[in-house]
Amino acid sequence: MSEGRFAGSVAIVTGAGSGIGRATAIGLAEGGGRIIVGDVNRARADETVALLPPGAGVAVVGDLTESVVADALVAAAEALGPPDILVNCAGYGGGRAAFGSFEPMLWNRIQEVNLGGPFHLIGRVIEGMAQRGRGAIVNVASVAGIVGEPGIFGYSAAKAGMVNLTRALALHYAARGVRVNCVCPGVTDTNFLVNVRAAPDAEEIFARYARLMPIGRIARAEEIAEAILFLASDAASFCVGVVLPVDGGWTAG
Numbered sequence: 367m368s369e370g371r372f373a374g375s376v377a378i379v380t381g382a383g384s385g386i387g388r389a390t391a392i393g394l395a396e397g398g399g400r401i402i403v404g405d406v407n408r409a410r411a412d413e414t415v416a417l418l419p420p421g422a423g424v425a426v427v428g429d430l431t432e433s434v435v436a437d438a439l440v441a442a443a444e445a446l447g448p449p450d451i452l453v454n455c456a457g458y459g460g461g462r463a464a465f466g467s468f469e470p471m472l473w474n475r476i477q478e479v480n481l482g483g484p485f486h487l488i489g490r491v492i493e494g495m496a497q498r499g500r501g502a503i504v505n506v507a508s509v510a511g512i513v514g515e516p517g518i519f520g521y522s523a524a525k526a527g528m529v530n531l532t533r534a535l536a537l538h539y540a541a542r543g544v545r546v547n548c549v550c551p552g553v554t555d556t557n558f559l560v561n562v563r564a565a566p567d568a569e570e571i572f573a574r575y576a577r578l579m580p581i582g583r584i585a586r587a588e589e590i591a592e593a594i595l596f597l598a599s600d601a602a603s604f605c606v607g608v609v610l611p612v613d614g615g616w617t618a619g
């Protein structure tokens with residue numbers, strides 16, 4: 367049996383094909399865990415599995431807003447053993463728009479990916495965790511779920527929903543051994559920023575981000591993953607319903 371802080375653990379990580387989810391999967395595997403690498407993008411999911419030690423990762427490809435995909439993620443985990451870690455990392459920003467021109471379909475899609483996906487997955491694993499008296503769920507929200515971010519309305523609403531879903535679940539399940547916590551990243555250098563980088567005023571936007579974060583730069587995915595790994599690990603055994611900004615100081619002001 368491998369040694370490490372996640373030895374013997376089976377983890378499901380959504381959005382593990384890229385960025386923060388990938389860095390989290392790598393950290394879990396380094397700690398001896400086995401990971402279900404969930405992502406809608408097959409090439410990226412396979413790439414993540416290839417970065418893990420042989421046998422440590424299994425890719426499950428599909429859109430996590432579909433309940434059959436949640437079924438497949440959980441079934442793949444259970445084939446390895448009961449899942450004791452769930453990291454809800456996949457997210458969708460939906461871009462900026464004036465509120466009056468926000469398309470209802472886009473609004474719904476943002477809520478579906480950021481809240482509906484976690485709803486399906488949490489619902490499938492949390493009772494089992496509680497019955498076994500052991501489980502850690504880490505939701506990846508955003509600074510935009512704590513403070514208002516002008517222009518990204520659907521995403522801000524969804525991430526704030528995730529923050530308070532974390533708290534409600536944490537209170538309900540704490541006494542049964544399931545810890546539910548949440549990480550709120552500041553701006554992080556991942557594929558998530560692809561549209562921002564392509565924008566004509568990208569330089570201005572990044573300068574604003576740097577100003578918002580007193581540390582003066584955006585984060586690396588690994589810096590966010592470290593916080594997720596901590597909350598997923600037994601080192602965080604007394605952390606329940608924590609909403610942890612990992613934001614270079616953005617929300618300290």
Ligand SMILES: NC(=O)c1ccc[n+]([C@@H]2O[C@H](COP(=O)([O-])OP(=O)(O)OC[C@H]3O[C@@H](n4cnc5c(N)ncnc54)[C@H](O)[C@@H]3O)[C@@H](O)[C@H]2O)c1
Nearest residue numbers: 381383384385386406429430456457508553554556557558
């Ligand atoms: N990068 C940032 O600046 C930032 C800031 C705050 C919060 N976040 C949050 O961090 C999380 C991870 O983002 P990231 O920066 O690593 O982005 P990323 O784009 O690098 O990775 C997200 C991954 O999720 C997958 N995904 C998206 N929708 C999916 C779906 N419906 N089903 C399955 N997989 C899906 C994508 O294919 C992608 O591989 C997201 O929840 C995001 O909202 C990111």
